[in-house]
Amino acid sequence: MPQAVAGPEIERLIQLLGRMPGLGPRSARRAALQLIKKRETLLAPLADAMRVAAERIVVCSSCGNVDTRDPCTICADHSRDPTTLVVVEDVSDLWALERSGAVKARYHVLGGVLSALDGVRPEHLTIARLVERASEPGVKEIILALNATVDGQTTAHYVTESLKPLGLTITRLAHGVPVGGELDYLDEGTLTAAIRSRTVF
Amino acid sequence: MPQAVAGPEIERLIQLLGRMPGLGPRSARRAALQLIKKRETLLAPLADAMRVAAERIVVCSSCGNVDTRDPCTICADHSRDPTTLVVVEDVSDLWALERSGAVKARYHVLGGVLSALDGVRPEHLTIARLVERASEPGVKEIILALNATVDGQTTAHYVTESLKPLGLTITRLAHGVPVGGELDYLDEGTLTAAIRSRTVF
Numbered sequence: 001m002p003q004a005v006a007g008p009e010i011e012r013l014i015q016l017l018g019r020m021p022g023l024g025p026r027s028a029r030r031a032a033l034q035l036i037k038k039r040e041t042l043l044a045p046l047a048d049a050m051r052v053a054a055e056r057i058v059v060c061s062s063c064g065n066v067d068t069r070d071p072c073t074i075c076a077d078h079s080r081d082p083t084t085l086v087v088v089e090d091v092s093d094l095w096a097l098e099r100s101g102a103v104k105a106r107y108h109v110l111g112g113v114l115s116a117l118d119g120v121r122p123e124h125l126t127i128a129r130l131v132e133r134a135s136e137p138g139v140k141e142i143i144l145a146l147n148a149t150v151d152g153q154t155t156a157h158y159v160t161e162s163l164k165p166l167g168l169t170i171t172r173l174a175h176g177v178p179v180g181g182e183l184d185y186l187d188e189g190t191l192t193a194a195i196r197s198r199t200v201f
Numbered sequence: 202m203p204q205a206v207a208g209p210e211i212e213r214l215i216q217l218l219g220r221m222p223g224l225g226p227r228s229a230r231r232a233a234l235q236l237i238k239k240r241e242t243l244l245a246p247l248a249d250a251m252r253v254a255a256e257r258i259v260v261c262s263s264c265g266n267v268d269t270r271d272p273c274t275i276c277a278d279h280s281r282d283p284t285t286l287v288v289v290e291d292v293s294d295l296w297a298l299e300r301s302g303a304v305k306a307r308y309h310v311l312g313g314v315l316s317a318l319d320g321v322r323p324e325h326l327t328i329a330r331l332v333e334r335a336s337e338p339g340v341k342e343i344i345l346a347l348n349a350t351v352d353g354q355t356t357a358h359y360v361t362e363s364l365k366p367l368g369l370t371i372t373r374l375a376h377g378v379p380v381g382g383e384l385d386y387l388d389e390g391t392l393t394a395a396i397r398s399r400t401v402f
Contacts, residue, residue: 007269013254016247021235027223032254033293034222036267039255046217047251050236053214054245057237066237068208092234 010036062133064109064126066091074098074106081105083140085133087159089113089147097145105143108133113151114158125155127162134166144172211237263334265310265327267292275299275307282306284341286334288360290314290348298346306344309334314352315359323359332363345373 010032018028035043059065060072067073074080074094084105088094094107110125134142142163146152160170175193177186186194211233219229236244260266261273268274275281275295285306289295295308311326335343343364347353361371376394378387387395 007274009250009253009257009269010267013247013250016243016250019243020247021232022224022228029296030293031222033267033291033296035251036254036258039258042217042220043251044255046214046221047248047255049210049214049217050244050248050251052210053233053237054240054248056210057240066211066234068210073208090234092231095230095234 063107064091064111064129065094065107079104082138084143085130085139085141086143086145087130088145089152089155093145093147103143110146110155110159113146113149113155115151122158122162127159130159131162131166134163134168139168141169141171144170146172148173148175264308265292265312265330266295266308280305283339285344286331286340286342287344287346288331289346290353290356294346294348304344311347311356311360314347314350314356316352323363326356328360328363331360332367335364335367335369340369342370342372345371347373349374349376 013035014025014028014032017023017031018025020028023031035046056068057066058068058070060067060070060075062071062075065072065074069076081104084103085108086094086097086103086105087108087110088097089110089112091109094109097103097107108126108130110127110130112120112125114120114122114125133139142159144156144159146156156172163170174197175190176197177183177190177194183191214236215226215229215233218224218232219226221229224232236247257269258267259269259271261268261271261276263272263276266273266275270277282305285304286309287295287298287304287306288309288311289298290311290313292310295310298304298308309327309331311328311331313321313326315321315323315326334340343360345357345360347357357373364371375398376391377398378384378391378395384392
């Protein structure tokens with residue numbers, strides 16, 4: 001282990017920074033030094049923003065989103081389409097969809113995907129709560145916005161089975177060529193899906 | 202610009218994280234989400250460590266190191282060789298040398314290198330303070346541990362000229378093959394230096 005060079009406070013900062021995703025021990029030191037150099041403009045505001053986040057962020061008891069209020073901003077937004085629920089694996093997927101602006105509905109965060117390998121079973125996800133929310137009056141469509149991975153698709157099938165008794169429309173995202181994507185770099189599965197779902201030009 | 206999705210507190214956290222070195226807008230969002238998920242074990246301690254650092258870290262008025270005390274831990278360490286000063290460009294270089302444990306002396310952080318291109322002139326660096334410290338009784342050797350770049354070497358020459366009247370021994374780091382390095386990947390300049398400074402085996 002490298003020895004401490006600059007007092008326990010800086011060492012602790014470096015150690016904690018090194019546990020952030022995307023930062024290793026070396027980049028944590030560089031980050032710590034940059035933060036110290038920008039003490040007034042970055043370090044102090046960031047410390048404050050983190051403290052506020054740590055104190056005030058809660059998980060929405062309705063959809064599983066993270067926010068400083070419960071129900072979250074999205075669940076509390078009455079301008080959103082009340083007939084549709086968008087099912088996502090994780091909050092990061094919810095954020096990605098919100099950035100796209102493609103849908104103005106409410107979400108349901110499953111908190112992961114079923115995985116025999118990782119021992120994730122239906123009771124580890126918020127599927128029961130989803131069935132409860134989907135049963136509320138007015139809900140007509142469930143959009144499954146799960147990742148196009150094996151585990152994501154297994155989960156999609158399981159969720160579909162769970163929701164079947166409610167008689168709702170259940171849809172999933174289209175497969176196809178990403179916008180800006182080059183055919184040469186796409187896998188055969190995507191190309192096959194894109195050909196099958198071709199649209200009139 | 203992507204729209205805000207999760208309240209101003211999280212947006213602010215993401216925005217500030219994105220200004221950290223090594224994190225872009227996308228990785229800042231991922232980092233924010235990971236931090237929120239590890240609220241108790243990482244986010245709160247990191248906020249605290251940053252606050253402590255922001256409040257307590259000072260630049261050592263003697264050597265330019267950053268620490269929570271002035272003079273810094275290294276300058277205040279009486280077990281260090283008082284005859285030698287190691288001149289470095291930046292605190293990160295000081296940390297690197299301390300980790301190596303190669304020298305138990307005091308340092309002098311120049312705060313950069315001379316650069317005509319970037320308009321860094323001698324008065325922007327702590328060269329005057331270095332001459333002052335080098336004049337103190339007992340100092341015998343100045344080790345120039347500057348980067349082996351053009352600007353680093355220009356600075357080394359300038360510093361050497363500034364220190365010449367004091368009649369001290371001025372040394373610089375050896376050039377050669379890095380330990381574990383493969384000759385095939387080294388540039389000609391390094392190989393030439395390694396041949397010239399070859400040692401008896």
